[in-house]
Amino acid sequence: MDFAKISRRHLLRGSAALTLGSVLGVRSAAAADTTIGFIYVGSRDDYGYNQAHAQGAAALKKMRGLKVVEEEKVPETDAVEKTIESMVNLDGASLLFPTSFGYYNPHVIKMANKFPKLRFEHCGGLWSDKDPKNAGSYFGYIDEAQYVSGIVAGYSTKSGKLGFVAAKPIPQVLRNINAFTLGARLANPKATTQVIFTGDWSMPVKEAEATNSLIDQGVDVLTCHVDGPKTMVENAARRGAMVCGYHVNQSPLAPKAYLTGAEWNWEALYPKFVKMIASGEAIPNFYRGGLKEEIVKCSPYGEAVSAQARKHADDIKAKLMAGDYTIFKGPIMDNKGKTVITAGTDRGQKDPELEKMDYLVEGVIGATS
């Protein structure tokens, strides 16, 4: 570059732009002078639940004027209260995302009462009118994506036996198992889902054993609801079974065996929350949404998915996106033969009854206790 060509005018223009830029920078920082705290129950790069949240946090880090503090591997005990206190008192966090289910009651509620001026957004909890107003619970109807996975699984299975490696029989897990099964039976009315509970969110050896036992039973398509699906995906693919992913896209781990998967879309939701707060708009205390609200998404189809399966799944996906499709539509029986949703009852996604789910639908082999 020829430096002689930089004229005084160029210099002036440059420095003016610089000044303007820095003024704007200061202003936007002042407008959203916020420190946001993220608390994860596990490791934030686990190819699963925590990674999905961390991807959302990473989206916030890119926004101007925001500072993100993170702490991982915080157990669901009063340890989370200590973490919150240190994020509030030492880092000055004014918005907190405790992202694990078990944090909510009593820990987050206690902290929200203690710091009434701060905002607590908890993932997965059931906010009710009795809870503090500065706490909120958000969650995605990921069962919509599981339903779509179920349809694909139903078309892809040869044995008609599907497998589900689950952590604990809590409502959200049961809802995923049920939605997956209902989807599969839409494609193949004789399909069954065998479920195995490992007892905790991260038990790699148990998950691998569960995967092997399911495949030994003739299961040829598996999915899961544990914190890190990597173990299940890799071990199932090694045994020649097909998989549907969960939390994030695991297709790089098993490109041939991966059919589709139910993923979170936190990187869309979290910036939305921050913008709502910045503009003074209240975030509803009870915030929910599915495919339509872009809180969850489906992985792209793998090569093993047939044209027929793609067509059916795309069709249902379009209906879910439009918001005029009900997954839990009566009559639905549980796997003990009891009617749990009567004929004519449509339990729409926002129905709080669904968040208290304690049954497994017909077609699921397994028990909640």
Added chain:
Amino acid sequence: MADGTIGLWTVPLAVFGGAIRVSTPFLFVSLGECITERSGRINLGLEGTLIMGAMSAYGISYLSGSPWLGVLAAGITGALLGALHAGICSLPRVNDIAVGIALMLFGTGLAFYLGKPLIEPTAARLPAIDFGWWSDVPQVRAALRINVLFLIGVAIAPILFWAFRTTRWGLLIRTAGESSDAARAMGYSVLWIRLRATMAGGFLAGIGGSFLSLFYPGSWNEGLSSGQGITAVALVIFARWNPMLCLWASLAFGGAAALGPALQSVGVTSGYHLFNAAPYILTLAIMIITCSPKRTLTGAPAELSITR
């Protein structure tokens, strides 16, 4: 069977397969600890060694593309951690159990810290040998896909048993464990013997870790060990410091770990928490049956800080 399922046969097969798949880390850690404890020291840090081994094996395998290099790296890492334990314990008035706990936390923390970038990538895995070629039942074939490390572990147990009884080195280790005064009177350095025994123990425990990350479950993550190292240390007491009993105890633990998932897969769904706890119930039961307040544990090296 015609439809490709084997029904209730899944359970014994899964327990059998699980005994082979799950037991290997238990086997290596308990054999390693057996050597260390026979020399008169307890190294509780093997949980940390196991995790460090798993992490370093995965890392080296990922970087070099050779899983066997990873196994070697895991062994060396384990031996170094063993040397650290022995080195600290050779200082006067240092309690080996306290050092072990410190090293357990240190190894775990260091492995999590260094292993952060390794959670996502996929490393080259150890191969399996197909011993199920004679069967046309796919489940049997899957259960008999056996890793060489398991076979090595199974071979080490009788070799160690023999070595403790008949070789000079075995005798020296036992002497150091039974009476350090006697070893010293014979002109041997007890600290030196224990250093080598702890390093050998760490080496084996590290290799046990490499099995976890490179074969089964076959990837590195922070929940990988979930206490298997510390369970294996307890197994040694359970196995009365006898390498052959360590082998059977490890197989029993592996099989018991597979019991919970296998029972659920055939439809026995009630009380799965209880079945998941089967290995620990087994330990407790045997401990209660075999313990007596009137005597010390049979086979316990007299120099161990828990029996002295």
